[in-house]
Amino acid sequence: MTDVQTTEVDPPWEGLTGAELHAACMQAARDGDRRAMARLVEELTPLVWHVARANGLDRSVAEDVVQTVWLALFSQLGKLRDPKALAAWLITTTRREATHPFGRRMQPVPLSDEVAEAMPSTQPAPEDEAVRADRDRRVWRAFVRLPHRCQELLRLTVLAGRAEYQLVAEVLRIPRGSIGPTRGRCLDQMRDLLASEGGSR
Amino acid sequence: MNDLGAPGEAFSDDLILAGVGRFLDELDPPPGDLVQRVQFALALEDLDVEVARWERLDNLAGVRGGGTGTITFTVSDLTVMINLTKMGKLHRIDGWLVPAGQYGVEVRVAEHGTSSTTADEGGRFVLDNVPRGTTQILVHLGDVSCRRTVVTPTVVL
Numbered sequence: 449m450t451d452v453q454t455t456e457v458d459p460p461w462e463g464l465t466g467a468e469l470h471a472a473c474m475q476a477a478r479d480g481d482r483r484a485m486a487r488l489v490e491e492l493t494p495l496v497w498h499v500a501r502a503n504g505l506d507r508s509v510a511e512d513v514v515q516t517v518w519l520a521l522f523s524q525l526g527k528l529r530d531p532k533a534l535a536a537w538l539i540t541t542t543r544r545e546a547t548h549p550f551g552r553r554m555q556p557v558p559l560s561d562e563v564a565e566a567m568p569s570t571q572p573a574p575e576d577e578a579v580r581a582d583r584d585r586r587v588w589r590a591f592v593r594l595p596h597r598c599q600e601l602l603r604l605t606v607l608a609g610r611a612e613y614q615l616v617a618e619v620l621r622i623p624r625g626s627i628g629p630t631r632g633r634c635l636d637q638m639r640d641l642l643a644s645e646g647g648s649r
Numbered sequence: 650m651n652d653l654g655a656p657g658e659a660f661s662d663d664l665i666l667a668g669v670g671r672f673l674d675e676l677d678p679p680p681g682d683l684v685q686r687v688q689f690a691l692a693l694e695d696l697d698v699e700v701a702r703w704e705r706l707d708n709l710a711g712v713r714g715g716g717t718g719t720i721t722f723t724v725s726d727l728t729v730m731i732n733l734t735k736m737g738k739l740h741r742i743d744g745w746l747v748p749a750g751q752y753g754v755e756v757r758v759a760e761h762g763t764s765s766t767t768a769d770e771g772g773r774f775v776l777d778n779v780p781r782g783t784t785q786i787l788v789h790l791g792d793v794s795c796r797r798t799v800v801t802p803t804v805v806l
Contacts, residue, residue, distance in 0.1 A: 482692070489687050497679040511683055512703050515690045515802035519700040522691060548702070587660070587668030588676065606670045635662050642660055 459483055466614045471531035478525050489518055495535065495607060495616065496542050502600035503546035513545045535615040539604075590641035598634035605631060689759050690785055690803045698787075698798045699724050722786070724799045729788060733806060739778045740806065746772035752790050759783035759803075781806055 461472035461484065469491070476484035496517050500510035520541060521528070528537055591599065601620075608617035620628075701724040720731045732743040746752060749772030755765040761780040768774040785803040789796065 485691055486688050489691070490684050493684050493687060494679055497683065498673060498677075501677055507680070511680060511686070512802045512804070514679070514683060515687050516700050516702065518687050519690060519696075519698065519800065519802065522696045523698050523700070583660075583664070584668050584671055587665055588672050591669055591672060602666070602669050603673060606666055606673060609666070609670075635665055638665050639660055 459487075461487065465612070467532060467618070470534050470615065474525065474528070474531045474534065477522065485522055491612070492535070492538060493518075495613060496538050498603040498607060499539050499542040499600060500546050502603045503543055503596050505546050510546075513542060516545055517542050532615075532618070536619045539616075539619060543600075586642055586645060587638070589645065590638050593641050594634065594637060598637060601631055601634055602638075686759075686783055686803045686805075689757075689783055690800070693787075693800065695798065698800045701727070701729070701799050701801045703801060703804060720804075722801050727788065727790065727799055729786070729799075731786070735781075736778075738781060740781055742776040742779050744768070744774045744776075746774070746788065748772070750790070752788055755787040755789070757785045757787070 459481075460476060461469050464472055470488065473484040473488045473491075477488065493514060496514045497510060500513045501507070505513060517538060521538070528534065591602070594602070604616055604620055607613040608620055701722040704721040704723055718733055720733070722729050722731075726748075728747045730745045730747070734741045734743070742756060744754060746754075746768050749770065750768065751770060752768050752772075753765060754768055754774050754776070755763050756776055756779055757763045758780045759782050761782060764776050764779055766774050766776055782805065783803050784806045786801045788799045790799060791797045
């Protein structure tokens, strides 16, 4: 019975969120706690994934890169002293892996083709929803035509706006609720693409 | 282009970002089993490893789940080529290490444990009857004084 209680004791990061959660998990992971590693992976895999995808990798290559990044992190965790640097480290390492000249020689499927395939066709729906679905499809078509750096910035902007990715906001140094100049240019570029598409479809 | 006003103008920052948000969640979310596969890749006794990259010189998309084909992966000074032959629910793995050496090779398959062997002087190795599934390959290089382990990301074979 004592054993059961010992194994079910709440981990030190229980109840923590954001930067505090990551700091507690990194500390425990450095001491070899596998549950802490698992928790970090669960928490931050979407971030690594979206950076990989924004940098033009097809889905299967992105999957490999996500794993490579995590393996690289835990094989050298001791070197990353500052937990606050974790998100920045993940983003930078993913970007570097994504553009690594090795093993990326096969032409990836252009994202726009994948999206075209996955794009849900217009279904009979309440009018509001149909309008939104149509608007989304136009936004998505424009989005995949943006340069990679804009795609990455906009993906990260969206993630940073979500509570669990507050640390991304810190990496991007986005003052709460503001749109920086680079982001503004990317959004304008989106509007240009949307305009040139003409809304005829 | 359009005298009636640019249709893009109707898209505010918020509208675009909301649309991108739905793109991330609906069209391009991480695969549902990715977290589990990363966790499997990390479930190694010793995490002091070098991570190799799968190369896609021939179309690995055709190999994934398809059962037969050649895969190459590399790390700084080692190349591993693997040829898969499908045999029912199992497969045979023929491998070749360059530069050659009598190194230990392990193949981990999720929920099926590990198969291991040692490459011959020419760097060749064979593993028969390897279950198919989420797979990771490890190569142990060097000697007792300087042991190195190279691992691959997991891939569904």
